Amino acid sequence: xxxxxxxxxxxxxxxxxxxxxxxxxxxxxxxxxxxxxxxxxxxxxxxxxxxxxxxxxxxxxxxxxxxxxxxxxxxxxxxxxxxxxxxxxxxxxxxxxxxxxxxxxxxxxxxxxxxxxxxxxxxxxxxxxxxxxxxxxxxxxxxxxxxxxxxxxxxxxxxxxxxxxxxxxxxxxxxxxxxxxxxxxxxxxxxxxxxxxxxxxxxxxxxxxxxxxxxxxxxxxxxxxxxxxxxxxxxxxxxxxxxxxxxxxxxxxxxxxxxxxxxxxxxxxx
Numbered sequence: 001x002x003x004x005x006x007x008x009x010x011x012x013x014x015x016x017x018x019x020x021x022x023x024x025x026x027x028x029x030x031x032x033x034x035x036x037x038x039x040x041x042x043x044x045x046x047x048x049x050x051x052x053x054x055x056x057x058x059x060x061x062x063x064x065x066x067x068x069x070x071x072x073x074x075x076x077x078x079x080x081x082x083x084x085x086x087x088x089x090x091x092x093x094x095x096x097x098x099x100x101x102x103x104x105x106x107x108x109x110x111x112x113x114x115x116x117x118x119x120x121x122x123x124x125x126x127x128x129x130x131x132x133x134x135x136x137x138x139x140x141x142x143x144x145x146x147x148x149x150x151x152x153x154x155x156x157x158x159x160x161x162x163x164x165x166x167x168x169x170x171x172x173x174x175x176x177x178x179x180x181x182x183x184x185x186x187x188x189x190x191x192x193x194x195x196x197x198x199x200x201x202x203x204x205x206x207x208x209x210x211x212x213x214x215x216x217x218x219x220x221x222x223x224x225x226x227x228x229x230x231x232x233x234x235x236x237x238x239x240x241x242x243x244x245x246x247x248x249x250x251x252x253x254x255x256x257x258x259x260x261x262x263x264x265x266x267x268x269x270x
Contacts, residue, residue, distance in 0.1 A: 002235040003035025005208035016049035024203035044221040049210035053247035054088030061114035063107045066183040072098040074151030079175040097197035104185040135201040136191040145190045219263035235259035
């Protein structure tokens with residue numbers, strides 16, 4: 001079995017991974033879970049089906065990652081320079097899918113300028129412009145923005161104070177962010193860009209990474225008792241693999257080649 005994931009199958013998403021019902025599917029029209037369910041129909045064990053890789057890329061523009069990403073209470077929860085899959089995982093799995101990029105006036109203006117940089121792709125430029133110019137919420141003070149967004153005032157105030165102290169080098173950043181990648185948030189108005197999993201203007205690209213449990217040396221599909229099913233193999237996104245725990249760009253190619261070769265070698269008795 002090597003027929004992709006199930007990100008295009010809404011009922012399956014609702015059943016196995018309900019946290020991801022409102023994300024933007026990243027896959028092909030064939031990612032309907034057919035191979036997974038066919039394997040399960042003959043006794044294959046489905047495993048880690050709740051795991052979805054969501055990529056919250058917030059750089060470029062760099063001004064966005066120089067700002068801070070906060071949850072529904074107004075607290076930071078991740079290093080904003082991390083790879084998008086790590087940010088997406090922290091946001092959806094640990095913060096109920098809520099994430100808001102906080103900028104002050106200086107960072108907002110930097111973001112607009114950086115949107116037209118030579119390294120910025122058209123879709124990145126357009127997402128920046130739409131969110132900064134039209135979709136972002138704004139307020140003159142941090143407390144006022146907290147009220148607009150429904151943050152806890154004290155939490156949000158402390159978040160900004162801690163960020164500013166770390167940006168000045170007075171304390172280490174709690175999330176190990178380098179000072180060169182930080183900015184003080186001091187000049188209102190303040191802005192909040194909705195980067196949540198259900199954001200209408202900043203879609204969260206996602207794909208499923210669970211699959212059929214397999215015997216590691218051979219790629220043979222295992223049943224619920226841990227025994228292999230004669231003649232049944234799984235590869236790529238039909239099989240549990242490294243990607244099922246935390247995805248990094250390129251792993252699907254690497255995993256597909258490796259797992260396909262592994263199965264072929266076992267079939268051939270190599």
